[in-house]
Amino acid sequence: MPGSDDENSGQPSISPISTDAHHRREFSEDTPLLRAATDLPYYHSIQSPDETFRDHELAADVELGEDDETPSEYETRLGRAISFSSQTGIEPSSLESAMLRDTSRRRHGSNKGVNGIQSRRGSTATGAEGDGNVQEQKSPFHGGISVRQFWLIFLGLMGNMFIVCFDSTIMASSHPVITSYFHSANSASWLSTAFLLTSTAFQPLSGRLSDTMGRKPPLIFGMVLFIAGTLWCALAQSMTSFILARALCGLGAGATMTMGSIITSDLVPIEIRGIYQSYINIVYGLGSALGVATGGAMADHLGWRWEFGVQIPPLLLILATSCVFVPRNLGLSHNKENESFLTAMKTFDYKGSLVLTAGTTFLILSLSLGGNIYPWTHPLVLTALSIFVVSTPLLIYIELHAPRPIMPLHLFTHAPRSNLIFSNFVSAITINAIIFNMPIFFQAVRLETATSSGLRLLVSALSGTVCGVSTGFLITWSRRLKWPLVLGGALVFLGPLTLTTITKDMPIAIVLLFLALGSMGQGFQFPGTFMAILAVSDQAEQAVVTSTLMLWRSLGTVIGVASSSLVLQNALVKYLDAFVSGPDKEEVIRKVRGSIEAIVDLDPHYRSQVVAAYSASLRATFIGAAGVGLITLLLVSPIRMPRLGKRS
Incomplete structure (x- = not known):
C-alpha cells in the first residue's frame, strides 16, 4: 500500500504526473520550496533560450568566484530551507535525488547534461531535435x-x-x-x-x-x-x-x-x-x-x-x-536580419565616413611626404596638413550628432577603453621610432652594410613574435588581462631608454638585447590591448571597437616614423655643424646628409666626427621615444580590468 510504503521508508513519495487529488495538493504545497532550485543563476543559465546569455553564464561558471556556491553547499542550503518551511520532516539525506545530482553534473559536467533538462517539465523532444541540440552544444x-x-x-x-x-x-x-x-x-x-x-x-x-x-x-x-x-x-x-x-x-x-x-x-x-x-x-x-x-x-x-x-x-x-x-x-542583430540593403544603409554614417577618410588620408600624406620627399614648407604638404586640421573639429561635430557614428566619441572619453586605445597608439609611435632608426645606427655609427643591419633587426622581430604568441596563451591560461598591458608598457618604455646608452664600441649582444626589449613590449602590449578592449566592450560594439583600435595603431606607425625622422634630421643639422670641422666641412655635411653610404669613404678625420654627430642625434631621438613610451605605462597602470569569462 502507498501509505505503508511511506511509513517504512520514512520519506515522502511525490509523483510529478500523479492524477490523485491528494498528491496534486501535496505537490502544490511543496512547489514554492522546490521552485527555489530555479532561482539559482546557473539553473537559469541552462534553461534560458537565449543562446548568448546561456553561453556567457556557463563560461563565467567555469571558475568559481568568491560568491559562487559549490553543488554540495547548494544542496545543504536547499535541504535546510525545505526542512524548516515545509514541516514535512524531510531530512537533508533525502536530497540525494536524481534532480539534484543532475543539477550538479549540469554545472560541472558534459554537454549531455546541459541538453537533458527537458524531462523536468514532463515534455520530451523528438530524437531528431535532441540529436541536433547535442550536436549544436558540442561546438564551442x-x-x-x-x-x-x-x-x-x-x-x-x-x-x-x-x-x-x-x-x-x-x-x-x-x-x-x-x-x-x-x-x-x-x-x-x-x-x-x-x-x-x-x-x-x-x-x-x-x-x-x-x-x-x-x-x-x-x-x-x-x-x-x-x-x-x-x-x-x-x-x-x-x-x-x-x-x-x-x-x-x-x-x-x-x-x-x-x-x-x-x-x-x-x-x-x-x-x-x-x-x-x-x-x-x-x-x-x-x-x-x-x-x-x-x-x-x-x-x-x-x-x-x-x-x-x-x-x-x-x-x-x-x-x-x-x-x-x-x-x-x-x-x-536579430532585428536587422530581415532588413533590405537600402533600409540598412539609411542609418550609415556617410558624413562621418567621408570626413574621417579625408582627414586620415591627408594626415598620412603630409607625414609621409613632409621632410622625406618634400620639405615641410612645400605647398602640397601644407595643404594636406590644413585639410587634416579643418577636418578634425568637423568630424567631432558630426560624430556627436550621428545616430550610429563611424567612430563613437565615447570610446575616447571613458576608461578603460580610452586608456587602451591611446596606449596602443602611443606604443605604436615608440616602437616604430625604434625600428625606423636602428638601421641608421648600424649603418652610420657602426658602419655596417644594409644587409647586415637588416639581419640585426630579425632578432627583435623574432623576440616580439614569440612574446606576442605567448601572450594569447598566457591570457587564456591565467584569465587575467592587465599583466600584459603593464609588462608591455614597461618594456616599451625601457627599450628606447636603454638605447640612449648604446655606443659605437658597445658589444653587439648588448645592443641587440636593448633593441629586443622594445619589440618584446610590443609583443605583450598589442595582443594584450586587443583582448582587453574586447573584454570590456559589448558584443554589438566589437566591430567598431576593433576597427578604431587598428586605425589608431596604424596612425601611430606613421606618426612614429615621421616624428622620429623629423627629430633626427633637425638634431643632425645641429650636431654636424657642431662636431665637423675642417676645410671641407660644408662638402662633407652635404654628402653624409644625402647618403649614409658616403660615411665609409670619408677621410678618417671627418669620419669620426660624422659618426659622433649621428650618435648624438640618435641619442636625442631615443630620448624622445622613451618619453613617449613612458606615457604608455602611465595610461595602463591605473586601469582595472575584469577577469576573462565575466564581461563588464
Missing part, C-alpha cells in the same frame, strides 16, 4: 556554426592574412628592382605610402559597414579588391600604374585584415580568444618575415612580376571558401 563557437565550418572560415582568414602580410613586406627588399625597371628610383617611397594610406583610411569604414550589412559583404569586397590590385601589380606597365595598383591593394588589405579580426571575435568566445589571437600573431609574423626574406630573391630569380602572380591562385581559393562557408547574416 558562436553563431551556430560547427567546429568544421569554423576551421574552414578561420583557416581562410588566416591564409588571407598571411598573403596580405607577405605582400605588404615584399616591397622592403624588392622595391629597388621594381623602381629600376621603370627608371623611377625617385618614386620608391610612393610604393609604401600608397599602400599604407589606403589601408589605414579604409579600416574604420569597413568595420562600421559590417555592422550595417553584416560581416560577409565587406570581407568578400575586400578580397576582390585585393585580388584585383595584386593582379594589376603583376601586369603594370608604368610606375604610375604600379603605384595606383598598390593603392588598390591597400584598400583590400585594410578591409580584409580588419574583417579577419572582427569575424574571429564574432565566432570565438572571449574566454578562449587569446589562443586564437596567438594563432593570428604566428601567421602575421611568418607572413611578414617571409615577405622580407624572399622578396629580393624572387625579384632576382623569377622576376618581380611573379612576386604578385604567385599570390593569385591561393587568393582565389580563399575567396571561394569564404563565399561558401562564412554565414550570410554574421554580425547582424
